[in-house]
Amino acid sequence: MSFITQEFTERCGPTSRTCIWSVAGGGIEITDSVTSGFADIAINTPVKLLQNALTGSRLWSSRAPAPYLRGLATIPQNDRLILALDPSLGCKTFEDIRTRKPRLKIILGPDRESPIGFASHRYLEAHGVSVDEIRSWGGEVVFANRPEECLVPCQDPKLGFNAVINEALMTDWWAKLIDGPRGFIPMPAEPAALVTIEKTTGLPGSTIPAGYWKSLKEEIPALEFVDFILMCRDDLPEDVAYLITWILVTKKAKIEANYHGFPGDRAPISWPMDPRKMAKTVYPLHPGAERFYRENGYL
Template sequence: MGEPASKILVPGPAITRSINLKFQGDWGQANFHRIMCWLTQEFCDRCGPRSRVGIFSMRGGGSEGLSLVNDGEMHIALGTPVGLMAASQTGDAIFGGQKFPQLRALAVLPQDDRMILGIDPKHGCRTFAEIREKKPPIKLVIGPDSPDSPTGWVSHRFLEAHGITADIIRSWGGEVVDTWCRPEQCLIPIKETSSDVTAAVHEAIMTPWWINLIDGPRKFIPIPAEPEALERLHKTTLLEPATLPPGYWDSLKEEIPALSFRDFLLFCREDLPDDVAYLLTWCLVETKSMIENQYHHINPNKTPLGYPFDPVKMAKTSIPLHPAAERYYREHGYLS
């Protein structure tokens, strides 16, 4: 039935009883699932011989983990971006009054992401001001404006902060495609020169999909976010202003403002047993090299999971830490 918890290679905490947990991953092929696979192995290595963890896929836009953990269907989930997750405690922003005050954090995991608008150069627009002035009949791909899709919800707020909405685009003779949630569903089809989509708002900025759009045959133009719009977005979404440096893409010659869409929040419910929460947190920090090594072949500025993990930053969560996680960080000097 497996090795007992006492027979492990790395000294550290162990749970002698067998534990069964349910982890909420992503759709199956993205970062959440990979993170959960790493954590599952390290956790079960240190628990009783019949310990099992199930990693479940999601079907919607990415926010299911909140309600599933809140309702007790899942024990652990991930959410992104971290700034937006802070509103789960108050019901603000995307949550529309629904509060999740019983959720507790275990760690923040790094991902240096941004949200931008990219547009086909045939429209002759390089700024939001030019877009508003020229009113091009763009065909825009964007996530759904729904709390079920953090990416889609923020994308619509991003455009609104710049004075553009789906209805306004349609009034210009344009079209809005807002039925896809996942980044690759939105971005992969439009890299082809035969695609009639001429604009996209999305995150996952470090992926080959954006490289293909910006530096590939279609040569989309990344539109700089406006400072005033970023200030409004900080108030409405809790997400911070950010930038993309020159050279991020081969064709990007100067720094441009963008909206931060960074980091993953690993969370549970406040009633997760203390020894389980403590061991999970220990695994997150003490075995982090096992997941970091899977990304070392990727440029650290463009990796979908940042490295190295910094335990001090991991402890700076946007919702309260689980008491056992907080105890771990304090005991090891990562939280003052």
């Protein structure tokens, strides 16, 4: 976001300034900031869950529909959400978990406060391993918002965590947990559960290919958790929307350069960024963004 605001300000009047606001929680406030009119633009993930803000459904069922949300661009990210367990528990599948009823100390996002937390809870419920079930087995449930707040503590055995569910698979946080000394085992998602999760979240099933981590020898099913949307309201001035979209597309090489150390489909932002795919957003395109894409042959 700082890249966008800097490039934007450089092309505005000499006294122009922008401000970037951080959020304290798990991410649902990002969309709230735009729907309320507090923020002009924001970025959030995953897009197939975020589209429910338009209708006030699923994660947004406690909020009014926001049909005035608009998209400026889809920013690509190829991600998944999974559950992983300490190998000492002796579980390699969800059936093992349901049968053994291990005493888990799990860390995950709080329900209904973030896209990650909401998806994580629906994922566990669909597999018959809800937080209530975990507690009934004598387990402990700890909540944290961001991926690193969940994944980094699991790397320290002294903290006692033996289970975690999250996304951000391309990060070292996951690599160290799966291929490092703790050797956590990712649980393959069950096909029937993935069907249920798509109904409750809008997120479809996907897979993690063999070799994604050194210890992952076979492809496993997981939950798709892809792409960011750069969003705004329909009352954002058209010239502002046009300029922001122009920046994202014409200066995208500057964004991509930050991720050339990653394989293109395993970067925090996938590269190369394709303007034709960027123009396909789960919210209706803002007229200013649409005009840019059409003028340049991307629509």
